[in-house]
Amino acid sequence: MQQKFLFCLVFFFLSSLFLKAQVLTKEDSLNAGLIAKDATTVLSGYGEIKYMYNVHAEQGTINITRNILFLGHKFNNTFSLFSETELENAKVAGGQFGGELSLEQLFIKSNLTRDMYLVTGLFIPRIGIINENHLPTTFYGNDRPFVEQLVIPTTWRELGVGLFGQMSNVPGLNYYIGLTNGLKASNFNYSTGIKDGRQEGSIANANNLALSTAVLYYIKNFRFQASGYYGGTSGLRKKTADSLGLESGLFALPLALVEANVQYQNNGISFKALACIVQYSKAQQLNQAYGKNTSSQLFGAYAEIAYNVLQLYPATSQALSLFVRYEQLNLQNQLPNNALKDDLYKQQYFVAGISYQPIKAIVFKLDYVLRNTGNYNPALHIFNPYEYNDPVFVNNHFVNLGLAYSF
Amino acid sequence: MNRRSFLKQSCFSCANLVALGVLPALLEGCIALPTINFQQAKNILEIDKQQFVNPKTKVKSNVLLLRPTWMNYDILLVHNEQEKTYTALYMKCSHEDYRLTPTENGIFCSAHGSAFDLQGNVKKSPALQALKTFPTQIINDTIYVQLKS
Numbered sequence: 171m172q173q174k175f176l177f178c179l180v181f182f183f184l185s186s187l188f189l190k191a192q193v194l195t196k197e198d199s200l201n202a203g204l205i206a207k208d209a210t211t212v213l214s215g216y217g218e219i220k221y222m223y224n225v226h227a228e229q230g231t232i233n234i235t236r237n238i239l240f241l242g243h244k245f246n247n248t249f250s251l252f253s254e255t256e257l258e259n260a261k262v263a264g265g266q267f268g269g270e271l272s273l274e275q276l277f278i279k280s281n282l283t284r285d286m287y288l289v290t291g292l293f294i295p296r297i298g299i300i301n302e303n304h305l306p307t308t309f310y311g312n313d314r315p316f317v318e319q320l321v322i323p324t325t326w327r328e329l330g331v332g333l334f335g336q337m338s339n340v341p342g343l344n345y346y347i348g349l350t351n352g353l354k355a356s357n358f359n360y361s362t363g364i365k366d367g368r369q370e371g372s373i374a375n376a377n378n379l380a381l382s383t384a385v386l387y388y389i390k391n392f393r394f395q396a397s398g399y400y401g402g403t404s405g406l407r408k409k410t411a412d413s414l415g416l417e418s419g420l421f422a423l424p425l426a427l428v429e430a431n432v433q434y435q436n437n438g439i440s441f442k443a444l445a446c447i448v449q450y451s452k453a454q455q456l457n458q459a460y461g462k463n464t465s466s467q468l469f470g471a472y473a474e475i476a477y478n479v480l481q482l483y484p485a486t487s488q489a490l491s492l493f494v495r496y497e498q499l500n501l502q503n504q505l506p507n508n509a510l511k512d513d514l515y516k517q518q519y520f521v522a523g524i525s526y527q528p529i530k531a532i533v534f535k536l537d538y539v540l541r542n543t544g545n546y547n548p549a550l551h552i553f554n555p556y557e558y559n560d561p562v563f564v565n566n567h568f569v570n571l572g573l574a575y576s577f
Numbered sequence: 578m579n580r581r582s583f584l585k586q587s588c589f590s591c592a593n594l595v596a597l598g599v600l601p602a603l604l605e606g607c608i609a610l611p612t613i614n615f616q617q618a619k620n621i622l623e624i625d626k627q628q629f630v631n632p633k634t635k636v637k638s639n640v641l642l643l644r645p646t647w648m649n650y651d652i653l654l655v656h657n658e659q660e661k662t663y664t665a666l667y668m669k670c671s672h673e674d675y676r677l678t679p680t681e682n683g684i685f686c687s688a689h690g691s692a693f694d695l696q697g698n699v700k701k702s703p704a705l706q707a708l709k710t711f712p713t714q715i716i717n718d719t720i721y722v723q724l725k726s
Contacts, residue, residue: 212673212674214673216703240673242673242674244674247649250674252673281649284644284650284651284676285676287676299690302688302689302690303689303690303703305689305702305703307702307703308689308690308701308702308703334687334688336676336678336687338609338610338612338642339609340609341608341609341610341678341679341680341681342678342680342685344678344687386687388678388680388683388685389680389682390682391682391683393685435692435700435701530699530702530705531702531705576702576703576705577705
């Protein structure tokens with residue numbers, strides 16, 4: 171009996187050693203000094219869960235908005251791989267309205283000099299604030315600013331190359347210039363601005379190109395940024411374009427975007443403001459060819475101020491921030507002659523709320539959103555049943571409660 | 578006033594404001610940080626206190642950028658005048674290893690928006706951890722930054 175017990179003990183001990191050897195990851199090996207330090211693999215991520223109560227519709231919704239897994243690998247001091255895989259709305263079920271599984275970024279970063287690097291692959295151009303800095307622990311409110319969802323379609327990523335750098339002779343000055351595939355105009359939907367034209371690296375039409383550029387400057391407690399985008403949206407070969415009466419070529423049916431923003435942070439007070447205009451001069455041609463209702467200009471701007479109350483207690487690393495934000499946008503700021511006006515997309519938002527961060531990596535959010543829209547155009551919308559549909563209410567209110575993390 | 582002339586006049590006014598007032602103030606900061614390049618690999622960097630003085634402007638800075646060519650990132654040497662100490666901060670973002678943008682007022686990551694104070698503490702996420710520091714020692718007028726313990 172005793173022998174059996176000893177045998178079992180030895181077997182268990184050896185098995186546990188074997189199992190331990192099986193689960194030794196590359197990172198463990200790295201920490202143990204078993205592999206060269208040049209190559210390292212990093213795993214991180216972020217996510218957010220939101221409960222929303224639509225006051226007029228008397229409807230509550232709870233959802234895992236997104237969960238993102240970041241996987242990075244440093245090959246050597248010059249080359250690194252960055253990838254982010256995103257699952258939206260918790261699941262992807264075939265044939266049902268539901269989630270989305272997508273790559274948010276996948277690029278190789280090549281350090282060219284100490285002050286300059288190149289990214290090649292699926293990357294996020296430096297346009298707006300949230301597009302690059304979209305971790306939910308870094309912005310106030312459960313929703314990203316609506317201007318940066320509807321006018322600047324975050325997270326906006328395309329395939330191409332981007333050069334990022336900083337000027338060593340002007341401290342705080344950074345620059346970016348990128349060349350990517352353009353948007354796909356045939357997918358534009360006037361109710362979502364240019365968002366549906368993004369190709370996001372998925373069998374993207376590469377017959378057109380887009381140039382984007384940005385200048386970013388840090389001085390004292392301010393951060394100033396201006397960016398621009400100019401790209402073709404046709405994406406058609408010449409024969410098809412001719413048959414539709416559209417232009418073809420790398421920058422055919424060009425779309426231009428100009429954006430500027432400023433941020434301030436000091437002593438617990440933070441402020442940010444952004445304005446963006448999208449110009450699409452060939453909207454009329456597009457509407458004629460595809461029977462769309464695309465507008466020729468979109469506009470959006472917002473300003474936000476926040477204060478971390480716990481700044482008054484320097485001993486704590488927790489944060490309890492109060493914020494207010496005002497946003498104004500119009501997805502139909504200018505229309506071509508062949509488009510119908512729909513003031514439903516002329517919107518104002520007033521958002522106020524509170525964020526509590528027990529640690530920097532976790533945030534609990536509570537906010538109230540007042541949305542004001544113009545009257546919808548009955549020629550463009552049919553509601554059945556009428557009284558439960560959001561667009562019917564010119565003023566609507568939402569109460570949101572959420573949780574977000576990043577690591 | 579129609580929309581076009583309103584926009585023209587607004588833009589003209591803004592441009593004037595920038596040219597007359599805001600721009601010179603902003604460009605005050607456009608002086609390169611004093612920088613020292615180190616070519617030969619060594620474990621301890623020796624820095625003379627006088628090197629905090631910008632050779633072009635003759636103005637003393639509170640920061641000095643050290644560029645050891647054999648290392649992947651710069652080191653920002655910060656002089657805390659009140660405490661008479663020096664802090665050597667590695668310019669590698671603790672979030673995703675991007676190179677940081679050092680200034681005389683703070684340190685910033687242009688890639689994801691993290692911000693750090695001149696002691697290396699996180700002022701703004703997504704970075705969660707403070708910057709890596711190197712031990713420093715002051716003997717007479719020389720500051721020693723120890724790269725390897």
